[in-house]
Amino acid sequence: MRKVLIYIAMSLDGYIARKDHRLDWLDEMHAAGEDYGYEDFMSGVDTVIMGRKTFDKVKEITGEPPHKGLTTYVITSQNRDPEGDVIFYKEGFIDLVQTLKNLEGKDIYCDGGANIIHQLLSNRLVDEMIVNVIPITLGSGIRLFSGGTPEQHLELVETRNFDSGLVQIHYRMN
């Protein structure tokens, strides 16, 4: 069965973005000229699930839809026509993920935001989680773990340290 994977950056104090969704605190990590295994990770997936706000935010920053060439499901409460490989998906998000897991193919990457990840965790649909712990405390922002998910034991797969101070922790969810 295809796996649902999360690959995400989090400050030591648990935030994935500032309150206004800004990611400027990650600039220093990017400046190090290191991709932190991202390309390698992405070579193992062919499908992306992400929230509408996250999708629009990335599109605004980079000027184009993220994940070109991959089938991308954007979860939204609005009606919106497909854009290239991007499908806007309105109903039964959890059913969609369960269906996708049973299809043939490479793995499925959940690219956020926090609310989509929260729902996947709540339904125990995440198979592996790669958390990139950034050496900073932000003090406020949008939390990766806002609380209310079921207690879940994790299996440590590996950790990697980088010169920038980023610590990558890879877990398998049991």
Place this chain on the structure above:
Amino acid sequence: MRKVLIYIAMSLDGYIARKDHRLDWLDEMHAAGEDYGYEDFMSGVDTVIMGRKTFDKVKEITGEPPHKGLTTYVITSQNRDPEGDVIFYKEGFIDLVQTLKNLEGKDIYCDGGANIIHQLLSNRLVDEMIVNVIPITLGSGIRLFSGGTPEQHLELVETRNFDSGLVQIHYRMN
């Protein structure tokens, strides 16, 4: 100058205890017969600062005051007579820490709870932080980082992985 050090266990989702203060989710880590460098760490300190609730909780669990042989300041809003090496400290907690830092001696260990750590971080009084990330998500509890501390860049000193899945991350606060 003496350093203020934090050495603490946190679930991946940022909790240091359940809502009712229980630490049963750490039992599996202890059962592994590994001390995660705790004794070595403690050999570098001669003074402990901790909150009254944490102090009473440990005393309740173990049947005796924690950190025997070390000068221990317990921060409380109540009047309470000293017990052996334990001094109950009622006023000017931040001033106390600044005074202690300027005295001769080994380093100072802050043994929690979350509120005491929060106040130290808010006043930029923590010099190093050793976070033991436990391979579990709890979904609720008492957060290590409840928010509202100043943004702070951290310097990664080292990480250590253990067979139990615990990942120890050591930061120097800049």
